[in-house]
Amino acid sequence: MMLSPAFLDELRARTSLSALIGRTVKITKAGREFKACCPFHQEKTPSFYINDDKGFYHCFGCSAHGDAIRFLTEAQGLPFIEAVKELAQAAGLEMPAPDRQSQERAEQAATLIGATEAAADWFRAQLGGIEGAAARAYLDRRGVSPALRDAFGLGFAPDSRGKLKTALDRFGVPMLVEAGLLIEVDGREPYDRFRGRLMIPIRDARGRSIAFGGRILDAGEPKYLNSPETPLFDKGRTLFNLDRAAPASRKADRLFVVEGYMDVIGLASAGIDEAVAPLGTALTEQQMGRLWRLIDVPTLCFDGDAAGQKAAVRAAERALPALTIGKSLRFPQLPKGQDPDDIVKAGGVAAWEQAVAAPAPLVSLLYKAEAAKIDAASPEARAQLRQRLSGLADSCADKLVAEEYRRSFTSLFFEDFGWKRQERGQLNQAVVGTGPHGRKELSGLYIRSVLYGLTRYPKITVDRLETVGSLRVDHDEFRRWRDVLMHVAITRPDLDTDGIEAILATEALTDTARFDVKFDLRFPFTRPGADAAFAVERLIAMIEMISEERDLDDEMARLNAVALADTGLGRYEAIEAARQRNRERKLLLRERGYELGSIDMAQAAELAAAEVAATTATGGI
Template sequence: MLLSPQFLDEIRARTTLSALIQRSVKLVRAGREFKACCPFHQEKTPSFWVNDEKGFYHCFGCSAHGDAIRWLTEAQGLSFMDAVKELAEAAGMALPAPDPIQREKAERAAGLHDVMLRAERWFTEQLAGIGGGEARAYLAKRGIDAEMAAAFGLGFAPDSRSRLKGALADCGEEALVAGGLLIEVEGKERYDRFRGRLMIPIRDPRGRTIAFGGRIIGEGEPKYLNSPETPLFDKGRTLYNLDRAAPAARKAGRMLVVEGYLDVIGLARAGIGEAVAPLGTALTEQQMGLLWRITDTPILCFDGDKAGAKAAVRAATRALPVMPLGKSLCFASLPAGKDPDDLVRDGGKPGFEAAIAHPESLVSLLYRAERADVDASSPDDRARLRGALDALAATATDKLLAEEYRRSFNNLFFEDFGWKKRERSDVQQSVLRTAPGAMPVLSTTFVRSILYGLTRFPGVAAGRLEAIAGLHIDHDDFRRWRDTLVDIGVNRPSLSDDGIAAILAAERLTEVAAFDLRYDLRFPFSMRQAETGHAVERLIAMIELLNEERDLDDEMARLNARAIADSGLGRYESIEAARQQIRERKLMLRERSFELGTVETMMAGASPSIMAAGGGN
């Protein structure tokens, strides 16, 4: 199916973005826009803005940005086509006609969704009925009450070869076979696949049931039985509980991956809703892709046994060849013989959080796995280890990533076998002596003055939102002040001083935003007598200067990390030369900041104004 740009634009135009986002995020009107605490990262003051007129959302804290389609794919975990279908249906638009094969496939899938929903409801009824007593007792033993069972749609399949087939006879046996609910053996009567099992619905990112997992009640094999692959269900591309976990993960700032259904349910019972599970197989590349759409570094919490350790290594090895820049995995090592459900039943949420508090990085896990069987005294073993590590790093398809993993593996190798330990302490001391903190940070000194200047000239904010959002601000009240000014600059740039003062008072920022002789006297944008064009020019220059300093500090931090990791003397000398260049550039920035001051203005006897409710002088 081909979707033209014009069709997609029409969908966006017919969608009220704030109404769409309001379904899962509490928005507050701010002028012509809406604001909220960002759903993509944790924050206390709102920096997430929604603009219906322009049809996009933007977070000034984490830079999340997009339209209605991107919201459904990023925040709700839908595929692109599912997002388009949902928006088109809500807007009353018909999708372009697919070709006959696609149309038939879509109609068959729609019919199967109805069949799976009816099967789920029937299983739920059996759990509540007379025959579901043993299954209810099992759930009670696991600490799963009726409310939790209902939330996850749990049910029961009676130990019968034909009960489900008879109950859903009007669906047709062909549909029940296609949905994986009946088993078909040539020359024999079709019969129920799930018998005598606790039934756990498996849902797609939109919350539609597409398959089932069945846990045996009592003795029997296999302990877990999943639906076969069907037109709805591809187990290598599906994660159990993704529909519920994705919103919770964005709120919590993390995504957990556990081994089984009941681990997921047990964590949810303890108040940890951001957990998913693969479906009886090792974590696949496609499942990793789903996880990385939600969080940069999912935490894998596999059982604390040999099988769990092997599963972690398999996942790490699979991840490296498909891992995009900026994404990774980390691994929580659970106590021996314990799974996540055990931990929350024994120690509640605190017990589980303590167990996963310090996850291991992917590079460390891979190195440790390769290092496990190496005889440290054998040159042959050490050489084989280096060769294996180089080959492992080379599996990363991104050249930069491959080089960095090779470098990290070498660092770990030399910490074990080389000269790295002897030189590390000297390098660390050098880094400490030359850390960025040795030179006062301009933003610490001047960011308050810039905010005061923006209070006087809010229109400056409207054209420089990214630069202002990029200011390094540690103070919570200053961040609230910044966000309030952005709102004024975007929606009411011509607001009078009294109007601005009233808004600051309403936001309880009057005292914070009042003129301060220690910081504000030096700049023309603080002076009533200063010519407006000159003051605005200096204000913009200071904003740009502080953003340039932030970029230099980021670069210095990267160099400091390299200096610790790459302790070879030749490499260290080149790193130190680069750091010295950054120090010199920061000194130049400091000189420029002095040039932007108002010494000539103060000497002329100018008086500062006080921007406060009822203020002035």
């Protein structure tokens, strides 16, 4: 159905956004606007604002933003057209007349819903009857209480080829076939699809039964039998338990994706309702989109066996092209050989919380999966790994996301195959200090290299004294090193590198505040024998880059403070636009930093060896 912009504008104008949101969220008046604790994330202090005049809401905590239609699709999980219909009915607006094809599809869906809902009612009745004894016993063994059976609408299909067909004969055989309830083969008499199985309704976001999953009670194959795809049921777009998990996920601020029906039901038995499952297939891009409408980073909890880990990697690879800024997935490593139902049965909620306490980010999962495939001792295999990682990053459709994945993969690669672990540990020990709040903070390696460059080319400090003095240096000994360079530039501007090195030695600066050729990043201004003019050009560029990046950090902190302090939404667009410009500029600066410091690792090793030899011979730094 095509909806004109004019109709949607009229719909928004007739909808009181505060009244709509106020049906499910406690709101209070704040001047000309309303405020509330955000329904999209957990918070104690209200940062969610509603502006009826402009017809939009915004959360300054999680950046949720939208209009009435967006609220129904994001907060209640309704499809777009269903959200529009609900708002139009409340506003007294007639929906535009659908074209003939859309009208026929809507009428067909409405009738099929009647058939599937009637089938769900009939299956529930059979579970409570004589023939349902074996299914009830199975549920008892699985620890599924009567209350939980009712919540999920569980039922039973008798082992008969025609009982359902007879019970629902008012719908007619063609409709029951189209709804996936009967099977018709080669013109023979249609018969019941589900026989002798525990029946699990598959519901849409509004809680209506649209399909079924049937589990066999005894030995046999297939263990699970799902409805075929129908006009109501698209397996790749549907998630089991979405109707119950959507409100639970907003309350818990998390959403689990597990492999099967009984995992979802098992978690629910422990009071964990924020779980969904795909329907016997790998998680699709469409299903991921539905997950991301509820929460930014869903947790994918695949079984702790080889098959489960393969499924996790497939989901991660499939997610990459669909990733956007702020959206991702995470993957806990469940105990080997256990699924979510096993975990909660053995140890309850505490065991589950422990199992999902430290999930791996998507980038880490993909890197480890690819790295595990190669012979780490082979240069050719490592090159192949880098090529594969680059291809994975390129598969991200969002340019900024792709660039960050490329950098993360590179960082992880050099963690494993760059500097030796022992050397990296020494480097970290050298540059990590305690910050003003008692936390461990990592001083920038760029600052280290710039200070060494200024030691080699002291005239830069003389010419740019104010800029060097304004560099924010967090590490205490780096700051002392910088102060020595500035003092020399003021009092003895003609002093050469050897003289500065002598002063640094008398200042008793430890090795942690001195450039170490075995560990530090390699720039032209730190390399022996580099062209002086080129080295100076790069050093000046690096100083300017660091200064601008710090200015951007200060400006972003100011913008964030303004956004939090502003009691209205009127300035939001301008503030957010300024923040976005800031982010984009900082990304460009990061790219510039990589360009200034880019060097092949093998070349770095050769240069380091040469520098060690040179400094040993001359007794220099």
